[in-house]
Amino acid sequence: MTTPRDPNTNHLRRLRTLSRLLDSAITIPGTRYRVGLDPLLGLLPAGGDIAGALVSAYIVFAAAQMGVPRNSLLQMVYNILLETLVGTVPVLGDLFDVAWKANLKNMELLESHLGSPRPAKPADKWFVFLLLAGLILAVLAIVALGLWILSLIVGAVFQ
Known part of the structure; x- marks a missing residue:
C-alpha cells in the first residue's frame, strides 16, 4: 500500500536545490566556505543583479503559494532587497553577497x-502580487541608481 505524497515535497526539494545553487553550490578550494551563482551573477553589471533578484523572487512566490504568512514574506523580500542594495557597491557588495545568502535564509x-x-494565515493574492511587483520595481530602481552612480564616477575619472 502506498501513501499519498505531499505535493509540496517535490516543489520544496526543487526550491532547496535552487537556493543551494544560488548561494552555496561551489566550495572555495582549501576552505569549508561555499558560494553560489548569485554572487557570480552580481559581478555582471546591472543584468546580473536583476537576474539574481528575479530568481530569488520566484522562491518568495513559491513560498506564498505554500501558504507562508505576510510577515515571513516581508522578511524574505527584505533579505533580497538588502542583498541587492549592498550588492551594488563594488567589491564590498560582492563580499556581502557571498556572506548574506538571502536564498538560504528565505528557505x-x-x-x-x-x-x-x-497554522498561520496565508497572505492573500493581492498582497503577494503587490509585494512581488514592489520587489521588482525596487530592484530595478536600485540597479538604475547603481548605474547612475557608476556613470558619475566614470565621468569624473575620465574628465
Missing part, C-alpha cells in the same frame, strides 16, 4: 513555516 523561513504546528 529557512519557508521551512520553519512548513514545520510549524500552528
Whole structure:
C-alpha cells in the first residue's frame, strides 16, 4: 500500500536545490566556505543583479503559494532587497553577497513555516502580487541608481 505524497515535497526539494545553487553550490578550494551563482551573477553589471533578484523572487512566490504568512514574506523580500542594495557597491557588495545568502535564509523561513504546528494565515493574492511587483520595481530602481552612480564616477575619472 502506498501513501499519498505531499505535493509540496517535490516543489520544496526543487526550491532547496535552487537556493543551494544560488548561494552555496561551489566550495572555495582549501576552505569549508561555499558560494553560489548569485554572487557570480552580481559581478555582471546591472543584468546580473536583476537576474539574481528575479530568481530569488520566484522562491518568495513559491513560498506564498505554500501558504507562508505576510510577515515571513516581508522578511524574505527584505533579505533580497538588502542583498541587492549592498550588492551594488563594488567589491564590498560582492563580499556581502557571498556572506548574506538571502536564498538560504528565505528557505529557512519557508521551512520553519512548513514545520510549524500552528497554522498561520496565508497572505492573500493581492498582497503577494503587490509585494512581488514592489520587489521588482525596487530592484530595478536600485540597479538604475547603481548605474547612475557608476556613470558619475566614470565621468569624473575620465574628465
